[in-house]
Amino acid sequence: MSISKRLRFEILRRDNHACRYCGGAAPDVKLVVDHVVPVALGGADEPSNLVTACEPCNSGKSATPADAAVVDDVQADALRWAAAMRRAADVQLADLERRRELRNRFMLAWIDWTWFDSRENRRVTFDLPPDWETSVDNILAAGLPIELLCECVDIAMSAKRIKDEFRYMCGIAWRKVADMQEIAGTIVDSEADNGA
Numbered sequence: 264m265s266i267s268k269r270l271r272f273e274i275l276r277r278d279n280h281a282c283r284y285c286g287g288a289a290p291d292v293k294l295v296v297d298h299v300v301p302v303a304l305g306g307a308d309e310p311s312n313l314v315t316a317c318e319p320c321n322s323g324k325s326a327t328p329a330d331a332a333v334v335d336d337v338q339a340d341a342l343r344w345a346a347a348m349r350r351a352a353d354v355q356l357a358d359l360e361r362r363r364e365l366r367n368r369f370m371l372a373w374i375d376w377t378w379f380d381s382r383e384n385r386r387v388t389f390d391l392p393p394d395w396e397t398s399v400d401n402i403l404a405a406g407l408p409i410e411l412l413c414e415c416v417d418i419a420m421s422a423k424r425i426k427d428e429f430r431y432m433c434g435i436a437w438r439k440v441a442d443m444q445e446i447a448g449t450i451v452d453s454e455a456d457n458g459a
Contacts, residue, residue: 266308271296278315285320292317362400365409369399372413376420376428389420389428398433405440412436 266274274296281288288294297316300306377386392398402412419425419432 266296266313270308270310270313274310274313275315277310281315282317282320283314284316287317287320292319294318295321297321362403365403366396366399368409369412369416372416376416392429395429398429402433402436402440405437406443407436407440411439415439 275294279288280294282292282294294315294317297314297320298306298308299312299314302308306312373391374388377388379385380387399412403409415432415435418435419428422431425431
């Protein structure tokens with residue numbers, strides 16, 4: 264049995280002329296009045312069982328009640344996704360905290376090196392470039408332990424006639440990363456030879 268035009272109008276007005284499933288509104292989408300509990304499953308033509316829906320949502324629903332098992336599965340998937348996103352955020356926050364702690368250790372090693380400015384009669388620290396944190400993060404992400412990076416600071420600062428201490432320190436650090444990669448390659452090759 265089809266619903267009257269008057270009842271259809273009242274349902275559309277009650278729902279603000281917008282799809283209750285996706286929020287799509289006229290005139291952007293064509294709206295229909297849909298049964299929440301389908302007539303095929305015993306639903307009635309009462310206002311409490313009628314809802315405004317756009318054609319795509321209505322055709323996708325067909326004769327499936329809103330609380331069908333597939334909807335429960337979608338809800339369970341949404342809950343699992345939300346929980347996974349919270350755990351992923353925790354991982355990201357832990358990584359950020361770890362990077363901050365490593366940057367702080369680097370900074371302490373860097374500021375240990377000062378020089379005496381006789382014109383101003385005070386100790387002065389060496390400047391760091393604006394993007395120093397990114398450089399330090401990249402070197403550490405390549406696998407260089409913080410202890411070796413701090414050693415690179417000592418090596419760079421001990422060198423004479425260097426104009427850009429930070430850049431020189433980065434070059435030393437990347438050389439150490441290359442050395443580590445060479446050692447790792449030798450280890451992998453040796454293990455492959457012993458296992459063959």
